[in-house]
Amino acid sequence: xxxxxxxxxxxxxxxxxxEPDVYGRITLDKINQMxxxxxxxxxxxxxxxxxxxxxxxxxxxxxxxxxxxxxxxxNPAAYTHTSIAVRDAVAACGLIVVEVHLSNIYSREExxxxxxxxxxxxxxxxxxxxxxYGLGLAAILDLI
Ligand code: DQA
Numbered sequence: 001x002x003x004x005x006x007x008x009x010x011x012x013x014x015x016x017x018x019e020p021d022v023y024g025r026i027t028l029d030k031i032n033q034m035x036x037x038x039x040x041x042x043x044x045x046x047x048x049x050x051x052x053x054x055x056x057x058x059x060x061x062x063x064x065x066x067x068x069x070x071x072x073x074x075n076p077a078a079y080t081h082t083s084i085a086v087r088d089a090v091a092a093c094g095l096i097v098v099e100v101h102l103s104n105i106y107s108r109e110e111x112x113x114x115x116x117x118x119x120x121x122x123x124x125x126x127x128x129x130x131x132x133y134g135l136g137l138a139a140i141l142d143l144i
Contacts, residue, residue, distance in 0.1 A: 005047050008077070011078065070096070072090075072093065081112055099136075104127030
C-alpha cells in the first residue's frame with residue numbers, strides 16, 4: 001500500500017475560526033476527514049500531522065523517506081514565505097511533494113507572493129479553499 005504524509009503548517013489548526021473571509025469556515029478536522037475518505041477510496045494510507053513550529057516540520061519531511069512514505073502533501077502556511085529550512089528539506093527528501101494553499105497567495109498581500117517551496121515542489125495547487133487539498137491529493141494519487 002502506498003503511503004502519503006500530509007503536513008499542515010502553522011495556524012492551520014485554527015481553521016474554521018481563523019479569518020473565515022479568507023479561509024472559509026471549514027475546520028481542519030473536516031478537511032482531514034475528507035482526505036481520509038479520498039485516500040481510503042484509492043487504497044492509499046494517510047498519516048496527517050499539524051505543527052506550528054518549523055523544526056518538527058523539517059524533521060517530518062526529513063524522515064519521510066526512511067518512514068516509507070511515497071509522497072508528501074504539504075500546506076507550509078506562513079513558512080511558505082519564510083522558511084529556507086522547509087524548502088531545503090523538501091528539496092532533499094527525494095519524494096513527490098505537492099504544495100497546497102487554501103487561498104491564492106498571488107491575490108493577497110505582496111509578502112505572500114513569493115513561495116520558497118514552489119521551486120522545489122513537484123507542483124502547487126492554490127486558491128480553491130479546502131478543495132485545494134483534495135486536488136493536491138488527487139495529483140499525488142496520479143503520480144505515485
Ligand atoms: C496559506 C497561505 C499563507 O500565506 C498563510 O500564511 C497561511 C495559509 C493558505 O493555505 O492559503 O497560513 O498557506
